[in-house]
Amino acid sequence: MSTKSPGKTREKLVSAAMELFAKKGFDKTTVDEIVAKAGVAKGTFYLYFKSKDDLIKELAFEVMPIMAMPSLNDPYITLSYPTLESYLLQLGKEFLDFYSENYRADIFFHMLSVRRRMKSLNEIYSQSCSELLREGARRITAYVKVGFEDALIAFQMFLASLMHYLHAGDCLGFSREHYLKKVISAVIHHLKLSASV
Amino acid sequence: MSTKSPGKTREKLVSAAMELFAKKGFDKTTVDEIVAKAGVAKGTFYLYFKSKDDLIKELAFEVMPIMAMPSLNDPYITLSYPTLESYLLQLGKEFLDFYSENYRADIFFHMLSVRRRMKSLNEIYSQSCSELLREGARRITAYVKVGFEDALIAFQMFLASLMHYLHAGDCLGFSREHYLKKVISAVIHHLKLSASV
Amino acid sequence: MSTKSPGKTREKLVSAAMELFAKKGFDKTTVDEIVAKAGVAKGTFYLYFKSKDDLIKELAFEVMPIMAMPSLNDPYITLSYPTLESYLLQLGKEFLDFYSENYRADIFFHMLSVRRRMKSLNEIYSQSCSELLREGARRITAYVKVGFEDALIAFQMFLASLMHYLHAGDCLGFSREHYLKKVISAVIHHLKLSASV
Amino acid sequence: MSTKSPGKTREKLVSAAMELFAKKGFDKTTVDEIVAKAGVAKGTFYLYFKSKDDLIKELAFEVMPIMAMPSLNDPYITLSYPTLESYLLQLGKEFLDFYSENYRADIFFHMLSVRRRMKSLNEIYSQSCSELLREGARRITAYVKVGFEDALIAFQMFLASLMHYLHAGDCLGFSREHYLKKVISAVIHHLKLSASV
DNA sequence: CATGAATGAGCCTTCATTCAT
DNA sequence: CATGAATGAAGGCTCATTCAT
Numbered sequence: 032m033s034t035k036s037p038g039k040t041r042e043k044l045v046s047a048a049m050e051l052f053a054k055k056g057f058d059k060t061t062v063d064e065i066v067a068k069a070g071v072a073k074g075t076f077y078l079y080f081k082s083k084d085d086l087i088k089e090l091a092f093e094v095m096p097i098m099a100m101p102s103l104n105d106p107y108i109t110l111s112y113p114t115l116e117s118y119l120l121q122l123g124k125e126f127l128d129f130y131s132e133n134y135r136a137d138i139f140f141h142m143l144s145v146r147r148r149m150k151s152l153n154e155i156y157s158q159s160c161s162e163l164l165r166e167g168a169r170r171i172t173a174y175v176k177v178g179f180e181d182a183l184i185a186f187q188m189f190l191a192s193l194m195h196y197l198h199a200g201d202c203l204g205f206s207r208e209h210y211l212k213k214v215i216s217a218v219i220h221h222l223k224l225s226a227s228v
Numbered sequence: 229m230s231t232k233s234p235g236k237t238r239e240k241l242v243s244a245a246m247e248l249f250a251k252k253g254f255d256k257t258t259v260d261e262i263v264a265k266a267g268v269a270k271g272t273f274y275l276y277f278k279s280k281d282d283l284i285k286e287l288a289f290e291v292m293p294i295m296a297m298p299s300l301n302d303p304y305i306t307l308s309y310p311t312l313e314s315y316l317l318q319l320g321k322e323f324l325d326f327y328s329e330n331y332r333a334d335i336f337f338h339m340l341s342v343r344r345r346m347k348s349l350n351e352i353y354s355q356s357c358s359e360l361l362r363e364g365a366r367r368i369t370a371y372v373k374v375g376f377e378d379a380l381i382a383f384q385m386f387l388a389s390l391m392h393y394l395h396a397g398d399c400l401g402f403s404r405e406h407y408l409k410k411v412i413s414a415v416i417h418h419l420k421l422s423a424s425v
Numbered sequence: 426m427s428t429k430s431p432g433k434t435r436e437k438l439v440s441a442a443m444e445l446f447a448k449k450g451f452d453k454t455t456v457d458e459i460v461a462k463a464g465v466a467k468g469t470f471y472l473y474f475k476s477k478d479d480l481i482k483e484l485a486f487e488v489m490p491i492m493a494m495p496s497l498n499d500p501y502i503t504l505s506y507p508t509l510e511s512y513l514l515q516l517g518k519e520f521l522d523f524y525s526e527n528y529r530a531d532i533f534f535h536m537l538s539v540r541r542r543m544k545s546l547n548e549i550y551s552q553s554c555s556e557l558l559r560e561g562a563r564r565i566t567a568y569v570k571v572g573f574e575d576a577l578i579a580f581q582m583f584l585a586s587l588m589h590y591l592h593a594g595d596c597l598g599f600s601r602e603h604y605l606k607k608v609i610s611a612v613i614h615h616l617k618l619s620a621s622v
Numbered sequence: 623m624s625t626k627s628p629g630k631t632r633e634k635l636v637s638a639a640m641e642l643f644a645k646k647g648f649d650k651t652t653v654d655e656i657v658a659k660a661g662v663a664k665g666t667f668y669l670y671f672k673s674k675d676d677l678i679k680e681l682a683f684e685v686m687p688i689m690a691m692p693s694l695n696d697p698y699i700t701l702s703y704p705t706l707e708s709y710l711l712q713l714g715k716e717f718l719d720f721y722s723e724n725y726r727a728d729i730f731f732h733m734l735s736v737r738r739r740m741k742s743l744n745e746i747y748s749q750s751c752s753e754l755l756r757e758g759a760r761r762i763t764a765y766v767k768v769g770f771e772d773a774l775i776a777f778q779m780f781l782a783s784l785m786h787y788l789h790a791g792d793c794l795g796f797s798r799e800h801y802l803k804k805v806i807s808a809v810i811h812h813l814k815l816s817a818s819v
Numbered sequence: 820c821a822t823g824a825a826t827g828a829g830c831c832t833t834c835a836t837t838c839a840t
Numbered sequence: 841c842a843t844g845a846a847t848g849a850a851g852g853c854t855c856a857t858t859c860a861t
Contacts, residue, residue, distance in 0.1 A: 057254050073848060271859080540789075664836090
């Protein structure tokens with residue numbers, strides 16, 4: 032009755048859940064709806080996930096900021112971006128594109144609001160966040176002569192501004208590109224002045 | 229049986245709800261618990277709020293970023309802060325203090341994750357956010373000669389960095405003060421360079 | 426829509442449950458069926474009982490052996506029964522009548538089989554059982570000069586034989602009355618011989 | 623992957639089930655747990671048993687009272703026990719030892735509580751019970767000159783008292799031995815007096 | 820204004836059973 | 841004989857909401 036692709040059941044469940052969360056939010060999406068959309072029986076869900084909360088952890092991982100910046104993990108990528116500006120611009124675009132699938136941002140914010148009550152989620156986030164910031168800072172130091180701490184703060188500000196744009200972007204009406212350019216320029220000014228001290 | 233203070237019922241409900249949200253999160257807090265803590269009957273809740281979702285709007289308003297920066301609305305306050313640095317520092321401290329009541333941040337993030345599905349909430353947020361940014365920018369232009377747009381972006385970055393610190397602050401381990409100082413310094417560098425163009 | 430007798434909801438639930446347990450057994454009876462028979466909504470069940478297991482405790486209490494022998498608690502009753510024989514016969518008849526509502530025996534045996542895993546049930550049973558035996562023994566000593574210990578054992582044997590008849594009675598085909606008479610006679614023989622030692 | 627002993631699968635399932643019932647009770651034990659403990663796949667269970675209820679019949683048979691008294695079936699055993707007292711004592715000890723594995727008593731009582739709804743179980747019990755009582759009575763008549771009916775009642779009382787001790791033994795605090803002695807003495811008094819009539 | 824018993828749709832989860840391999 | 845992924849009916853329970861008093 033349904034297309035039997037071997038070993039795809041779990042994936043079907045995950046992507047069905049994603050789509051539904053996008054439309055209705057995490058709490059309002061029921062397991063019934065998920066399995067209906069995935070085309071499997073209710074019990075099947077529980078073969079792959081211990082609970083509905085278990086599923087959100089899987090999804091949470093997929094919407095972590097670190098997943099939004101693939102160029103941060105490609106070791107050879109910097110060759111394509113001669114300047115820090117151009118590299119940050121690339122990261123910024125990737126980030127905003129990734130979260131322009133609105134449900135990703137929603138799930139991400141949802142995670143932030145519940146993580147204190149979900150220990151395992153909290154740990155995943157903290158670790159992934161640390162890695163992201165450190166790797167970002169490391170990349171910056173490859174472009175400009177600056178202390179690691181300053182690079183860290185610069186990258187955190189950069190990331191913060193990107194995130195903020197996700198929910199506050201349309202409060203001002205700047206274009207994405209314009210905002211990006213300005214933010215990057217601010218970050219770079221700061222780095223240069225820090226470097227010269 | 230309970231102390232009857234006239235006209236206090238609504239307040240009792242709101243503050244009971246706040247306390248519970250702080251402990252258990254919005255979704256996990258039931259109307260039963262709220263009325264129990266407030267010391268009123270179940271039906272009474274619905275005399276004051278159309279629904280549980282109605283209540284969150286009330287609370288959402290109270291945890292808006294704009295509520296976190298009282299100094300932004302005091303027209304005479306700038307007299308106490310001769311430099312932009314000192315003023316931003318004051319705002320930053322107020323902001324972080326305000327949200328150090330953890331449930332405020334939780335409710336705020338919760339709001340961000342659901343606002344697209346709650347029209348009225350979305351409007352409140354957009355408007356309050358616009359006001360906040362505009363007022364922040366206006367204040368900046370009172371300190372430095374800079375275009376309004378640049379001031380807006382600067383203030384947004386400032387705000388973004390503060391918000392990011394709420395959930396990612398401990399991923400790096402900088403002290404609040406150190407982080408604040410660095411962020412402010414970056415913002416100001418940017419403004420000065422923009423101004424001089 | 427339903428007959429509204431004040432304060433009768435709980436009773437309606439209990440008696441509906443009893444009837445169903447009689448027909449289908451405890452485990453096979455669902456909360457859905459109970460509320461349907463009681464004519465109330467599902468949620469109402471949980472206003473009166475914390476859980477389905479909670480209900481069984483209530484019922485368990487009502488089918489305790491001690492409830493099967495009202496004459497054991499009437500302080501003046503012995504006046505009506507001049508001899509121990511006649512009194513035990515009365516108790517025996519009461520007991521067998523009580524449990525001839527078959528579901529009572531079923532619930533009772535069910536309780537015996539699960540009590541080790543339900544602490545509170547176990548305590549209720551132990552206590553009620555002790556009381557029953559002690560009171561029975563006390564009554565015996567009012568009729569015959571015999572040590573309390575011997576009276577206890579005699580009464581326990583009497584009770585044991587009654588209980589056994591509940592499930593093994595038809596394995597032999599004696600009439601109730603005949604069996605009762607024989608058991609009582611055995612018990613009394615034992616007591617007389619013990620007394621004379 | 624697992625040690626393949628030919629033809630042992632059924633036994634592994636039965637003994638795994640026994641162990642689990644001992645710990646968790648019949649209803650709370652799942653087929654999943656049974657097969658996990660037995661080290662076979664889920665489907666394999668259904669090669670050997672039509673259903674889970676089918677399995678309990680197998681187990682029910684193993685905890686029948688008749689299984690608790692091996693000395694009742696040994697035709698030569700009476701040679702070792704010159705008196706009825708000593709023989710009943712032996713039977714009583716065997717019985718209490720057998721059921722001191724608590725799960726046996728639990729399964730037995732479970733069976734009593736459901737047998738009316740499980741025809742085949744009921745038949746097994748009735749038949750086994752009849753056999754047990756008749757054989758017991760037959761043995762008694764080998765020791766004392768007494769009518770078969772009186773022997774039957776005497777043995778039923780004996781058995782009843784043993785069973786009662788399984789769940790009510792600790793309500794009084796007599797030692798097993800003391801209780802046994804007293805019960806046997808009562809039974810024998812009764813038999814002697816019946817015989818002399 | 821206030822009550823709280825009653826509601827019932829809906830939730831998450833379990834588990835005996837089947838069947839294609 | 842054996843497997844184990846898939847099933848789906850059924851279960852116990854929650855909780856926002858209503859309404860007669």
